[in-house]
Amino acid sequence: MAVEALPSSALRRPRRGRPMRHSAASNAVVSVIAAVVIVLMLAPVAYIVIGGFRTNSQITDSPAGFPAPWVATNYLDVLTGGLFWRLVGNSLIVGLLTTLGVVVLGLMASFAIARYEYRLRGAMYALFAAGLMFPVTVAITPLYIVVKNLGLTNTLAGVILPQIAFGLPTTIIILVPFLRAIPAEIQEAAEIDGASRLGFFWRMVIPLSLPGVVTVGILAFIGSWNGYLLPLFILNNPSTFTLPLGVQQFSSQYSVDTARVLAFTSLSMLPALVFFSIFQRRIVGGLTGAVKG
């Protein structure tokens, strides 16, 4: 059941036409409303992107104006400096390893919970599910102390490990129904053919649960990419900063250089937007299904 449910996405066009016929006039009205909404949604984003092409004196003279002339120096400065790429690198490392950890650990635990019968199964599931009630905000102070005692402050691992832990509840909640929905016949057939349960896991479960795995992976990556509070506590050394911390530091450090801050900010949202446009179907499908953290 959930297997069919998860991948279905709001972005996908309805399979059949809607029941009501809409007149051309009503379609026009809706188009106008949609256009207005989209302008409202995109105007701030556009302001950041376009503002990066102006100079500070242009911005001071006319804060809401367009570039005249367009200058690329802000963007070029950011792109040629090492800071931006270091932040992107750190964010990529943290995001990819978090995703990997969440998927691997989550899939293994979900498989045990979904396909084995044992005494503590229900309690284990409840334990992970309860984790959804603890956002990182609540646990942040003692979490910082745990990370400090492990000697992991100012290391990327100090962000990655807690992020994996806090990503597990959503992952397990999404994957367990997925894995449970795999028909027992397939497992029996594999057993008859001589596969062990772990062999069944490798050969059958992982390929069959791929849509769910992709969804949880994307959720974990976006959560990590945008994460702010945890890196704020764990990372104090600028060389370990992730993109959100870097953006904030840059904007306070160069607060007089508005144009450069705008260029830096718009470049830092670019990776998220590219990632989103590649995976938009899965992201939206996953978000409608999953509980957001």
Add this chain to the structure above:
Amino acid sequence: MTVREQLPAGQRSSGPGSTIGGGVTTPPPMARRRTTGSWRSRLEIAVLTGPALVVFLLFVIFPVVAAAYYGFFRWAGYGVPNQFVGLQNYVTIVQDPTFIAALGHNAVIVVLSLVLQGPIAILLALLLNRKMRGQTLIRVLIFIPYVISEVVVGTGWSLILQTTGALNSALQNMGLGALRVDWLANPDVAIWTLMGIITWKYVGFAVILFLAGLQGIPEELTEAASIDGASFWQIQRRITLPLLGPTLRIWAFLSVIGALQLFDLVYIIWGQYVASTAGTSTMATYLVVNGRNAGSYGYGNAVAVVLFLISLIVALVYQRFVLRRDTEGALTGKGR
């Protein structure tokens, strides 16, 4: 469809109280099967669940329990907490007008999030739930603010909203100079500024959620109504909205919990000092400012416990009275 199907999962997750109780008091019915006794099977279970359990217990459960424990101490974060103060931290919290103010702001944000985003998102979803050109593009564009990180959103908006920023300048250019205000620092305005930004950032999520819910409504119903002569708005009010109920209720739940724990946007835009004078501080920003930034780790943990308890109570009450009917059928249908 998606939302309806996924409800039980999200549902169960958000109510640990009931699930834990169920799991502990009633052992799984099929606990003794041929696999249980086999050491090999046990080893497999241990290998499969071990890593996840270790990470989860160490970085989630232990810190949460520790927060509750540290909350009884005065502690600067170094060494072992030994200055036991009992409930003193909690007394201080309750008596601190700054905290009460933050709690009030949270309440306002909870209510206004529902009141502002709900109708806007429903209207947009109803209007967009039709075949039209550029449908996919429209949905993606509406969703973009949700995907951009809070830090980027906060940095961008705080530049736009400065007194000498783009918004005031644009108002001036349009001959609306009288409307210029200090969007961020004026305590009469700031909370509305925050609500504007929150609506802008999160309404796309609600729209996408509702659109997914709308696609799960069988066409035959609306078709039959339209054959019987019902108008577009009659159909929406009498058929679509009631059937969208489960989606609306789960969205409201997520929105409330998110609003209670709001941190990033406020902290980035208003900074740690201005938020309380501008009237936008939240419990979470209070926690960070008065706990970690002030070096009072014991106190910060006590605030965290209060924040958690408030969220938990809200979640349980909401589940008990609002979400229950959605999940009953779904849970039994799932055969759990």
